[in-house]
Amino acid sequence: MNDSPDINPTRRGLLVSGALxxxxxxxxxxxxxxxxxxxxxxAATTPAPVQNKVALRVNGQRYEMDVDTRTTLLDLLREHxxxxxxxxxxxxxxxxxxxxxxxxxxxxxxxSLAVMHEGxxxxxxEGLGTPQKMHPMQAAFxxxxxxxxxxCTPGQICSAVAVLDEIKRGVPSHVTGDLNAQPLLSxxxxxxxxxGNICRCGAYSNIIDAITEVAGGNVAGGKA
Amino acid sequence: MKAFTYQRATTPAEAAAAAAKIPGARxxxxxxxxxxLMKLEIETPPHLVDVNGLGLDKIEATPEGGxxxxxxxRNSDLASDARVRKDYAVLSRALLAGASAQLxxxxxxxxxxxxxxxxxxxxxxxxxxxxRQPGSGCSAIGGYTRGHAIxxxxxxxxxxxxxxxxxxxxxxxxxxxxxxxxxxxxxIPIADFYRLPGGTPHIENTxxxxxxxxxxxxxxxxxxxxxxxxxxxxASYAFALVSVAAVVQPDxxxxxxxxxxxxxxxxVPAAEQQMRNGxxxxxxxxxxxxxxxxxxxFKIPLVERTxxxxxxxxxxx
Numbered sequence: 001m002n003d004s005p006d007i008n009p010t011r012r013g014l015l016v017s018g019a020l021x022x023x024x025x026x027x028x029x030x031x032x033x034x035x036x037x038x039x040x041x042x043a044a045t046t047p048a049p050v051q052n053k054v055a056l057r058v059n060g061q062r063y064e065m066d067v068d069t070r071t072t073l074l075d076l077l078r079e080h081x082x083x084x085x086x087x088x089x090x091x092x093x094x095x096x097x098x099x100x101x102x103x104x105x106x107x108x109x110x111x112s113l114a115v116m117h118e119g120x121x122x123x124x125x126e127g128l129g130t131p132q133k134m135h136p137m138q139a140a141f142x143x144x145x146x147x148x149x150x151x152c153t154p155g156q157i158c159s160a161v162a163v164l165d166e167i168k169r170g171v172p173s174h175v176t177g178d179l180n181a182q183p184l185l186s187x188x189x190x191x192x193x194x195x196g197n198i199c200r201c202g203a204y205s206n207i208i209d210a211i212t213e214v215a216g217g218n219v220a221g222g223k224a
Numbered sequence: 225m226k227a228f229t230y231q232r233a234t235t236p237a238e239a240a241a242a243a244a245k246i247p248g249a250r251x252x253x254x255x256x257x258x259x260x261l262m263k264l265e266i267e268t269p270p271h272l273v274d275v276n277g278l279g280l281d282k283i284e285a286t287p288e289g290g291x292x293x294x295x296x297x298r299n300s301d302l303a304s305d306a307r308v309r310k311d312y313a314v315l316s317r318a319l320l321a322g323a324s325a326q327l328x329x330x331x332x333x334x335x336x337x338x339x340x341x342x343x344x345x346x347x348x349x350x351x352x353x354x355x356r357q358p359g360s361g362c363s364a365i366g367g368y369t370r371g372h373a374i375x376x377x378x379x380x381x382x383x384x385x386x387x388x389x390x391x392x393x394x395x396x397x398x399x400x401x402x403x404x405x406x407x408x409x410x411x412i413p414i415a416d417f418y419r420l421p422g423g424t425p426h427i428e429n430t431x432x433x434x435x436x437x438x439x440x441x442x443x444x445x446x447x448x449x450x451x452x453x454x455x456x457x458x459a460s461y462a463f464a465l466v467s468v469a470a471v472v473q474p475d476x477x478x479x480x481x482x483x484x485x486x487x488x489x490x491x492v493p494a495a496e497q498q499m500r501n502g503x504x505x506x507x508x509x510x511x512x513x514x515x516x517x518x519x520x521x522f523k524i525p526l527v528e529r530t531x532x533x534x535x536x537x538x539x540x541x
Contacts, residue, residue, distance in 0.1 A: 179316055
């Protein structure tokens with residue numbers, strides 16, 4: 001394969017060309033429907049795409065662009081800005097792989113439209129640290145083996161950084177015993193607060209170890 | 225997802241008028257439920273009115289001694305509000321029992337009230353569903369009904385309301401403040417807000433077309449001990465099989481509302497008169513006339529035991 005310079009053998013290349021083929025195949029079908037009076041119903045259910053402006057900051061850099069109104073914040077990050085650290089898992093808010101921090105709060109970027117984030121400040125895994133200069137949470141995940149395949153990891157790390165901030169700000173959780181006291185930094189609290197991030201490899205106990213280390217190690221409930 | 229046009233509204237009245245102008249238009253705030261449904265083309269609005277810029281996110285004390293919660297107050301902010309934690313703990317607990325932290329950071333008070341059922345047949349666009357496509361039939365009836373309604377259901381729909389927050393709002397006698405497309409305002413008592421499915425399960429509440437929720441009000445605090453017990457298949461991040469919200473006073477009297485059993489949060493004032501007589505007497509009235517299937521009959525004893533556990537804890541401490 002290395003001696004075939006005209007062929008792009010990467011998986012990403014194949015996926016992109018596959019997607020283009022699918023789009024090309026779909027266009028004549030739509031065109032036919034629109035020109036045929038008998039199938040005007042089909043044309044009516046396929047409204048034309050709409051573009052809208054959005055300006056926001058991602059990892060400190062300002063972007064202003066026109067996007068299809070259907071574009072999720074996740075797709076904006078991955079497909080338009082090519083920040084592919086943020087992952088698309090379930091695309092329906094159940095797995096947490098797409099977790100990013102917007103205006104200081106973690107959200108599922110798959111369940112939010114890009115156009116709803118006019119003026120927002122978004123931090124993705126790329127904005128937390130770099131391979132040369134890792135965020136302490138990234139370094140702790142490496143040290144404690146807080147992953148196996150790594151697909152959920154960027155979402156886990158963004159979530160974990162936000163968890164420690166939420167506890168510091170006194171945000172209660174489902175397992176907080178006394179709603180009117182400062183929430184404890186405990187294993188139960190960390191587990192509950194991380195429940196929106198699924199890891200199908202099952203690295204949960206190592207993830208808790210990593211968060212515990214960044215929290216200063218003084219986590220009630222001992223080793224997870 | 226179907227394409228749609230989009231606008232950012234700047235005042236509540238403008239938002240309501242804009243939504244009324246285009247048939248099928250929807251408001252979008254957090255979007256955590258609507259976008260999910262749009263991706264599956266269960267919802268196909270031709271136009272979205274973004275209400276995030278309306279500034280309706282404040283939580284303020286009312287002259288009556290209660291709270292006025294802006295429609296856009298995020299679930300996480302409402303659960304964390306010091307006044308809610310202290311005086312309306314059942315609401316804080318209900319919110320914290322729902323969804324994940326990421327979703328609570330985005331989901332709003334009004335959006336939570338308006339979230340749609342998680343009935344799997346509603347989500348499966350290959351199956352008939354009267355709620356999704358009126359008149360097509362109900363696939364849940366005769367199907368797998370473990371999670372479905374046991375009271376208030378009809379021959380057209382047996383779906384449950386998924387919200388935890390709404391159960392607490394029902395318990396607390398909240399009021400839903402709205403603005404209509406003509407600019408007029410009203411307050412809908414939460415007891416009159418949700419509808420039972422009857423023959424029109426696609427109509428879930430008493431809002432008019434284009435009517436926008438601007439706030440939810442709470443009367444002055446009830447005192448007593450506050451409980452929200454949610455029983456589910458996982459310890460976190462799952463919808464309720466049943467949930468029990470209760471406020472118990474020192475003499476054993478109080479209020480109780482249920483989630484996971486009906487098309488709306490379930491509360492029967494007459495049943496609350498029985499609270500001093502124990503969980504069985506209360507639940508006998510609360511779930512009087514219940515119709516269960518083999519798969520969901522467990523919900524009746526589960527409600528009774530959950531309320532019994534709450535009452536025991538209230539007596540203990």
